[in-house]
Amino acid sequence: MRYKDAGVDLDKQKTIHAVARRLLSGGEGAYVRWIEIGSHDLALHVDGVGTKTVWLLQAGKIEVAGWDCLAVNINDVVCDGFKAVAVVDYIAVSPGLEDAAARVLKGLERASAEADVVILGGETAIMPDVVNGIDVVCTVLAVREAIPRPPSIGDYVVGVESSGPHANGYSLLRRLFRLDEEICGVPVAESLLQPVVMYHKILPLFQEGLIKAAAHITGGGFTKLKRALGNLGAELELGQLPCWARAVLKKGVPKDEAYRVFNMGIGIALVTDKPADLVRRLEDLGYSARVIGRVKPEGSIAVDGVRVS
Template structure:
């Protein structure tokens, strides 16, 4: 071997470190499993055997998402224990919106230099998210990409697959005039609108200044700004699967990027318009704080943020009260926030 021979580690990629990390998290990942999982992590792919006897005509439902620039807040504060929950929530709530039960989840974690302590905290959050959603963490990819990310930062992406009976797919086609809209409370900002929030509070590349801003206690929040911004996205799977077993739900909107303005119209059928009454629920204080400090118009707030409603259901007027009560029994904050009227496929917030 020549004296000046090059090793991959010298280029910034430590394969041995990556292998040790996989071994380290194997026992952790086993916590998020299901009986249908065949084998463990470390193979070229994950195996999941669907019990076809449980279904008449099963349809697989898949979704992919990330956490946006919320990961920048985690990086500034070096707090990584909840961002994995967000990652799972964004995808499992999306496939839940079509009536699907999440079966398994895969993650992609990339950073400039593998920091096993930080990565393990992220994986712990992902495992917790999978436990909350009742799905398996089937596998993933941890990539080391030197020179690609600023120091201390990473990128996250998640992929969820679920199953629903073909005749129970929820796509909004059965929404009709007279239906009611039930809003299920969120847990703050969830994982959308963080570029707006960082602009409003002046959280930029000056890490020291950003940490000071995020560390400031805000009385109306009862915590620091950073603690508020890192509250994990709520996972609605277990409470919603109970509702879907007992009741007919005509439409489900996961209120993510685009807010109510962008997401509720996506599920409306032709000739249906959504009317939402903003005085029927109490939005958490963070939204009013952002709006006031940033001088953000009402219309823009409802285009960017969930405004305290993480998921909206469209149900028949006859079952609306009973469904709301069932959600409350399951620990959700739920209110009847609107109704469907005749009109264009749009939403009006009054």
């Protein structure tokens, strides 16, 4: 089964993106755009939790959506050297789910405290006939604290582990698995609904010269690494995949599709010329990390022998 079979056509999504890009201005990074105000680069960035909320509601874990809503934005902006400083949310619910919105805000409160981000406001809408469930979106204001550097041929790619699929691919996951089944002896509600790991702690490592560039592995999977590499390519070997990722492949998702949709256990990929020092510092910060590849002169990305871009 492919993502398109679950109702998500990535080619059509690219067409929408192409239309939107014609409207954009300001400075452009790998994930964010910014404007200069005085001596500061300021960015606004928006992202949401997507259809993960369907399972979160059913599992009684909708607070996770509030955490994830901020985490996915933080993980994007940090790739361009920005620190999120404030957030606003948009929560749309169908009638009867008003209490769920309040629980989402609890999760957002915990995430903002963890990342030292101020909640400035938001919008909660009850939308009969438009929303069937709950949609959770956050927008962050971020300030630049570091400037990524261009990668070079021969640089290393360090992968930092994810907690699961994070907040991507759930339209497909919900067709592959039932919420009440187990993956390697662990209930789906546990293995696939963990909160997104926040990678905000890596920001000082840009300033220390340990990180040249970064790619948040989200929608589009490992194709996102091209945002960090530009015209260069990379060859990656992930090693032992986490159990949930192996289960996705066993369910019949082709490898080329899996690596374009899911993070397969790697939440963020970091380009460096000091791999040992970077891995050590990441572990000091509480992350699990390892070298997963090298930067190549050619422009393609290959993961575990599968070309994804």
